[in-house]
Amino acid sequence: MDVPSIAIQALHQADIQLESAAARIATAGTISPNGINLDIVDLSAEMVTLMSAQTLFEANLATLKTADQRLKSLVDIKT
Numbered sequence: 001m002d003v004p005s006i007a008i009q010a011l012h013q014a015d016i017q018l019e020s021a022a023a024r025i026a027t028a029g030t031i032s033p034n035g036i037n038l039d040i041v042d043l044s045a046e047m048v049t050l051m052s053a054q055t056l057f058e059a060n061l062a063t064l065k066t067a068d069q070r071l072k073s074l075v076d077i078k079t
Contacts (some may be wrong), residue, residue, distance in 0.1 A: 017053040
């Protein structure tokens, strides 16, 4: 498997983490019609998850940019 494919898979994984954490944060404190708290969310843990996913995105985007630059250099050398 090549580096760009691995980076793209990691970007997809980070996207899933972001979506999941955002959904949990959005439902924080939801109250049912009979007054029962349906979902208790640890907001600090969800923020850590969001920050982790952001870092994962940034690292994999840097990997993709580097792979793109290397490929461009190889094409430039060949031509």
